[in-house]
Amino acid sequence: MKENLLHFIWKFQLFSNKKLQTVTSENIQVVATGLHNFNTGPDFSNAKIIINNQLWAGNVEIHVKSSDWYLHAHETDENYDAVILHVVWEHDVDVFRKSNTVIPTLALKNYISTQVLDNYQALFSKNKKWINCENEISLIDDFLVSHWLERLYFERLEEKSAKIQEVLKLTNNNWEAVLFVLFAKNFGLKINGEAFFNFATSFDFSIVRKLSTSRLQLEALFFGQAGLLFNSCESVYFENLKREYEYLKIKFKLTSISKGQVHFFRLRPNNFPTIRLSQLVSLYHLYQNLFSKIIEIETIEDYYSLFDLGTSAFWETHYTFETESKKSAKKLSKAFVDLLLINTIIPLKFKHLQSLGKTDFSSLIAIVEEIKPEKNSIISKFEACKIKSDSAFKTQALLQLKNNYCSKQLCLQCEIGKEVLKN
Structure with a gap:
């Protein structure tokens, strides 16, 4: 069992909510799983949990084993004082608050469908694959894929924007x-x-x-x-x-x-x-004044x-x-x-619009959607997975998907990977 899978299961509540109980047989009802925290501190903040008819609001910490709490030295970190529920795969030791009361623990092992675990094993199987979901990606809902690729394109623009910011500093914002x-x-x-x-x-x-x-x-x-x-x-x-x-x-x-x-x-x-x-x-x-010309052009x-x-x-x-x-x-x-256009002009115009406080980037999208799709090995392999590209907008998003998610095995942070697991 991997901790990131437990995060995913908790976040999307891919476990049976019926007759949910702590390891000490206290009844649990999950009102809100909380906000996923990718920084230091508890894994989920602002969660709401009803334990034995008492509503608790606070943080949730997730581990594979209960004893990982001590392995990670959370007992000495005040950031974990407001944890209201300890979610684990396997309970092997009680965890105490500073007041010497036991933090309620939910062991998910008996509440998770075998189908979820099977999907995870299939997705991350060691069989040689170009991307983990190459057999499933073409079966995912087109709307979900399109929406995710749009987010990925802007994520790619943000990355290029960060590099442009470095050059702006280098040139004193010229x-x-x-x-x-x-x-x-x-x-x-x-x-x-x-x-x-x-x-x-x-x-x-x-x-x-x-x-x-x-x-x-x-x-x-x-x-x-x-x-x-x-x-x-x-x-x-x-x-x-x-x-x-x-x-x-x-x-x-x-x-x-x-x-x-x-x-x-x-x-x-x-x-x-x-x-x-x-x-x-x-x-x-x-x-x-080439920059001024670049900014003015719209077609x-x-x-x-x-x-x-x-x-x-x-x-x-x-x-x-x-x-x-x-x-x-x-x-x-x-x-x-x-x-x-793809690597210089559109990212630069995007950064410039951001610097002016503008959030309408439709004119940039209109241009990149007119640019022919790029041709490279990554795009060809996506086509082999039945993911076709009709413009540079999509090929840029697919490059972001492959390089920042597929190659790094970040399926649980990818909307397509999430859908494969949930299905």
């Missing part, structure tokens, strides 16, 4: 600077995200503003700070960047990130850091128009400084813009 840092990280994708984040935070954003009218200077700043101008190269463009960067380095007292942080390995050419940096330069060369088509940009002329015939390639306009694809 929203334009925050947007630049987040864009840089996401332009770096998974392979170079951390390196691009380091590059974007290695200098003050005010320098980007000062250089934005000159593409050459902006590219020199970005490539230099990203550690891509250390080597020698027989290229006029490269030498111009390097010379310009040496000037900027002295003028603004810059220190670039270490050589070798930015990677080309295992990347498709269009995702090479050189291409992504040049595209990022185009964005900040074209637009002043996905307008976002696609905003990001309809490519690289400087040199990168139309190169992927690296050294080798020339067939000419191609390396524009941001809609799929890449979708990633920017």
Whole structure:
């Protein structure tokens, strides 16, 4: 028996309430199980229990065995003085209050249906499964699943919002600077995200503003700070960047990130850091006050128009400084813009609305519901479990479900897992 299962059984009253008695044969009626406490202190607060026709209000503590009370040293903790009922699986010792009176104990062992225990065993069986409920999830009521996924999407937004708050502190609450840092990280994708984040935070954003009218200077700043101008190269463009960067380095007292942080390995050419940096330069060369533009836009088509940009002329015939390639306009694809919307723009707008005290996020939901569903191994496996996705709203929620609940075996905190057990 696991204590978290007892919490679940108590919370949802998955036990027989008929002729419920304490271990000393006192009649019990559960009026309210109380509020589940996930912090320190008793497991459930503000419970209401009738014991032998006397209504008690207070806390409930739950253990597998009664003796766990002493194992956890609750007898020395004043937070447990107001416990009115000790709920256990197995009673093996009496527990006393400071007044030397015995705390009433309910042993659930004889009141729980074997079906609940069977469901638990089946859900957490050691048979190799991708997720515990892969055989049951498609049978759960669609409304319950949809409602839970909506909550998970906002939970994911809250997590991203917390990370944005860290960048806000880093930039002294400069929203334009925050947007630049987040864009840089996401332009770096998974392979170079951390390196691009380091590059974007290695200098003050005010320098980007000062250089934005000159593409050459902006590219020199970005490539230099990203550690891509250390080597020698027989290229006029490269030498111009390097010379310009040496000037900027002295003028603004810059220190670039270490050589070798930015990677080309295992990347498709269009995702090479050189291409992504040049595209990022185009964005900040074209637009002043980009954060204001981002906040004002309300349709996905307008976002696609905003990001309809490519690289400087040199990168139309190169992927690296050294080798020339067939000419191609390396524009941001809609799929890449979708990633920017999912990982940067929508979380940032969500955080900004929160900072203004607003609670209506319907415009954000409308946009993310227009974005095509993401394609990855997690989403494919959910599809194999007959959970289909029609937008990024659902795929983001499913990623949250898998990473924060399924992989951590938190089925008892998941609405789907709860439903499987209750059924």
